[in-house]
Amino acid sequence: MAPVATPFFFYLLSGIMLIGGILVITRKNPVHSALALIVTLLAQASIYLMLYAPFVAGVQIILYAGGIMVLFLFVIMLVSIDRSVRERQFNSQWVAGIIAATALGGLFIAVYTKGRDIFPEHALPVVENDNTQKIATMLYGQYMFAFEIASLLLLVAIIGAVVMAKKRI
Amino acid sequence: MGQIVSYIESYLHTKDLTPGAAGNMFWVLVYILLIFTGLAIAVMLMTWLERKVLAHMQVRLGPMRVGPHGLLQPIADSLKLLLKEDIMPAEADTFVFWLAPFVVVLAAFTVFVVVPFGPTHAITDMNIGILFMLGVSSLSVLGVVMAGWASNSHYPLIGALRSSAQMVSYEVAMGLAVVSAILMTSLNATGTGTLSMIGIVQAQQAQGEWFIFKFFPLGLIAFFIFGVAMVAETNRAPFDLAEAESELTAGFHTEYSGFRWSLFFLSEYTAMIAVSSIAVTLWLGGWLRPFPNLLHNSTWDLIFSLFPGATLLFLAAMCFFNAARMPKHPLFRIQTIGLAVFGVVLGLIGLVLFIPAVSVRVQDIFWFSAKVAGFMYLYIWYRGTFPRYRFDQLMQMGWKILLPLGLGVLILTASVALLQPMIWHP
Numbered sequence: 179m180a181p182v183a184t185p186f187f188f189y190l191l192s193g194i195m196l197i198g199g200i201l202v203i204t205r206k207n208p209v210h211s212a213l214a215l216i217v218t219l220l221a222q223a224s225i226y227l228m229l230y231a232p233f234v235a236g237v238q239i240i241l242y243a244g245g246i247m248v249l250f251l252f253v254i255m256l257v258s259i260d261r262s263v264r265e266r267q268f269n270s271q272w273v274a275g276i277i278a279a280t281a282l283g284g285l286f287i288a289v290y291t292k293g294r295d296i297f298p299e300h301a302l303p304v305v306e307n308d309n310t311q312k313i314a315t316m317l318y319g320q321y322m323f324a325f326e327i328a329s330l331l332l333l334v335a336i337i338g339a340v341v342m343a344k345k346r347i
Numbered sequence: 348m349g350q351i352v353s354y355i356e357s358y359l360h361t362k363d364l365t366p367g368a369a370g371n372m373f374w375v376l377v378y379i380l381l382i383f384t385g386l387a388i389a390v391m392l393m394t395w396l397e398r399k400v401l402a403h404m405q406v407r408l409g410p411m412r413v414g415p416h417g418l419l420q421p422i423a424d425s426l427k428l429l430l431k432e433d434i435m436p437a438e439a440d441t442f443v444f445w446l447a448p449f450v451v452v453l454a455a456f457t458v459f460v461v462v463p464f465g466p467t468h469a470i471t472d473m474n475i476g477i478l479f480m481l482g483v484s485s486l487s488v489l490g491v492v493m494a495g496w497a498s499n500s501h502y503p504l505i506g507a508l509r510s511s512a513q514m515v516s517y518e519v520a521m522g523l524a525v526v527s528a529i530l531m532t533s534l535n536a537t538g539t540g541t542l543s544m545i546g547i548v549q550a551q552q553a554q555g556e557w558f559i560f561k562f563f564p565l566g567l568i569a570f571f572i573f574g575v576a577m578v579a580e581t582n583r584a585p586f587d588l589a590e591a592e593s594e595l596t597a598g599f600h601t602e603y604s605g606f607r608w609s610l611f612f613l614s615e616y617t618a619m620i621a622v623s624s625i626a627v628t629l630w631l632g633g634w635l636r637p638f639p640n641l642l643h644n645s646t647w648d649l650i651f652s653l654f655p656g657a658t659l660l661f662l663a664a665m666c667f668f669n670a671a672r673m674p675k676h677p678l679f680r681i682q683t684i685g686l687a688v689f690g691v692v693l694g695l696i697g698l699v700l701f702i703p704a705v706s707v708r709v710q711d712i713f714w715f716s717a718k719v720a721g722f723m724y725l726y727i728w729y730r731g732t733f734p735r736y737r738f739d740q741l742m743q744m745g746w747k748i749l750l751p752l753g754l755g756v757l758i759l760t761a762s763v764a765l766l767q768p769m770i771w772h773p
Contacts, residue, residue, distance in 0.1 A: 209496060213443065216489065233542075236475040239482035309474050311539050 187228060194221040206265075233310045365545070367460075367471020378470045382459050390616040391421035397727050404731040415673065415686040431605035436499060439602065443497035448603070448610035451490035455614035458483050458621045463545045465634045465711025476544035477525060480625055481518075484580075487618060488514040491582075491589070491599050494611070498602035506598030509738065510582055510589030516745040517586075521576035523753030524569040527760040528629040531558050531566070534764055548633030555640035559630040562763050569756050570630040572749050577622040579745070581615065583726055585733035586741060623722035624715070631718050634711035652706045655713035659697030666690025 198218030205211045219242045226235035269275065289296065317325050358364075358371040366374035395410065395417065402409025410417025435444060461476040463469040473479055488511050495507020532550035533540030541547060551557055559570045579586040590598030600611045627633060636651045670686040673679050700706055700713075736744070 207440075209440075209443070213446075213493070232473060232475045233478070236478035236482050240478065240485060308539075310542050 184228065188225070191221045191224050191228070194218075195225070231309060233313050363466060365467055365469045365472050367469075375470060378468075382462075382470065383456070386456070386459065386617055386620065387613075389620060390613055391425070393616050393619075393723055394424065394612075395421050396723075397730070400724070400727045401731050404728075415669065415682045418686075418689075425609065428605060428609040433605040433607065434602070436602050438499045440497040440499065443493050444602075447490045447494035447497060448607045448614075449490075450493060451487050451614040452610050452617075454483055454487035454490060455617040455621060461544050462621070462624045463548060463628060463633055464715045465708075466545060466549070468634075468712055469545060472543050472545045475542050477529065477542050477547065477625070477629070480544070480621070481522065481525065484618060484621055485514070485518060487614065490614075494603065495599040498599075500602055502595045502597075502601045503599045506589045506595045506601070509595075510599060513579055513582070513586065513588065513741060513745075516742060517576040517579040517749070520572055520745060520749035520753045521580060523750070523757050524573040524576065525625075525629065527565070527569045527753070527757045528558050528573075530757070530760050530764060531561050534767075544628050544633075547628055548635065551632050552635055552639060557630060557632040557635070562760060565756055565760050565763065566630065568752065569760070570626070572753050572756070573626055573629070575744075575749060577626060578726070578729060579741070581619050581622055583615075583619065584730035585735050587735060588738055588741060619723065619726055620719060623719045623726075626722060627715060627718040634715045636710070636714050652703070652710050653701070655706060655710050656697045656700035658713070658717075659693050659700060663690045663694035663697060666693060 195218050198214045198221065201214035202211045202218065205214060219238065223235040223238040223242075226232075226238060354371070355373050358366060358369050358374045361369050366378055398420070399409040399417065410420040413419045413423045435441065458480045460470045461473050461479055463472070491510045491514075492507045495503040495505075495510075498504070529540055529542060529547070531540075531554075532547055535550065535553060541550065554561070557566075559566045578584075582589045589595075590600070595601070600608055603611060632639065636654075638647075666686055667690045670683050670690065673683040673686065700709060
């Protein structure tokens with residue numbers, strides 16, 4: 179079906195994402211930060227849907243919002259929240275933070291001003307109806323090597339976690 | 348005015364399109380309202396049926412006072428819940444406590460956007476249908492954790508942690524079972540599978556076989572894994588450790604009362620219907636009638652199209668039978684008349700369903716609902732017969748039995764699907 183009120187939904191979702199992102203870093207209670215992060219990630223999934231990438235949106239919901247956030251909450255529940263709320267928040271890496279923020283801001287401004295030369299003039303053909311199938315053939319065909327490397331990395335991470343958690347196996 | 352009418356009418360002229368695919372907002376709204384009310388009524392009936400069936404399994408009568416055979420009990424219950432005082436613990440995290448029931452309800456109801464009650468009877472058909480259902484229903488664990496944490500009390504927190512550990516571990520086995528069913532959808536001429544819910548049922552129609560019978564016994568084992576995992580996923584007996592009454596009072600919703608509690612209750616039953624419809628869609632042929640490949644001439648089509656009306660007529664006959672059996676005391680007169688009127692209504696709906704034009708449109712919904720209702724009965728049956736698992740037994744079952752079994756079925760399904768054309772059609 180044809181898209182409806184695209185600018186409205188884009189600004190709405192971006193607004194939700196920005197507010198969620200700001201709440202993540204300003205809330206003192208880590209659980210509230212985690213909940214704000216979930217809101218941000220869900221809004222991001224909706225933006226993927228708007229970009230005709232339903233598979234990426236679905237994976238985003240399952241992996242980030244579903245799996246990782248549950249584990250995240252697990253960890254947070256083992257942290258003493260009373261103490262972290264009372265603690266003064268500090269940041270000892272503000273120099274690196276400012277440099278990174280300036281670089282990112284510069285990139286944004288460059289893209290905003292020179293965007294016409296960088297991006298193609300016409301929108302790419304929409305592949306919504308066989309999006310998943312297209313991703314599958316690309317992942318298991320053209321990008322097979324990268325895919326396998328990524329899964330190997332994940333395996334290494336799992337084994338590393340087990341080794342670190344259990345000193346005597 | 349005429350423009351609006353023609354806009355509404357335009358969907359009726361489309362063929363084989365869901366309202367979402369046709370882009371007709373009016374019919375999308377109609378379908379949303381229909382599904383929402385249908386689910387609410389189904390949940391109410393389910394609470395009555397559960398109490399009644401459990402009672403009969405334990406040689407009791409169950410609810411008998413409110414209405415004939417306690418039929419009006421759900422209405423009395425919901426009135427009671429709405430009138431109850433809404434308590435919020437003083438030390439609770441107010442916002443998260445307030446938000447948690449809504450998250451659970453939203454997650455439970457949103458998945459019905461893609462549930463196909465028939466080839467056109469779905470709100471919309473997504474390219475990622477099954478992925479969407481699994482993802483959004485996995486968000487409900489978030490609401491459970493939020494409720495448990497925000498209550499700021501020990502029992503809810505332990506209940507929430509148990510529930511999330513259980514859901515996360517059974518999701519793995521569930522996902523593997525689902526993937527092996529999705530692999531089967533790709534066994535057609537073009538060799539591309541699909542994740543869309545309607546596409547999965549159409550694949551079963553094209554292959555002339557429900558996936559539960561495909562590559563016997565591989566489909567059956569995958570269905571079994573999903574059947575166990577879906578009970579664990581919905582926190583129902585025998586996997587209801589999150590709300591084990593003898594240990595945790597009521598688990599994660601101990602501190603909730605009144606309307607908020609009823610939202611948790613509503614979402615639990617809605618989630619049960621949602622996972623049952625995943626199972627029906629993936630393995631039991633969705634809206635397809637039984638024996639689509641063996642008995643497929645026009646006589647059998649006619650016979651099976653009589654089923655929806657006949658079922659309602661049977662229910663009406665049962666109403667009349669029980670109205671005749673009601674005690675003859677004057678105090679029961681209103682109940683007797685009410686039951687008879689209910690029977691007449693059911694009978695009239697049944698007669699309408701015999702009209703061919705209606706039954707063609709409705710029999711998909713009937714078969715789908717009938718299969719889901721079978722699962723709902725299984726849920727009650729489990730609760731009546733299985734003792735609750737201990738937590739270590741639960742984890743052992745999930746990680747040591749279901750997960751290896753799921754991996755094995757997945758690998759075997761893939762191998763058989765690859766080898767099949769070489770062996771049978773050289």
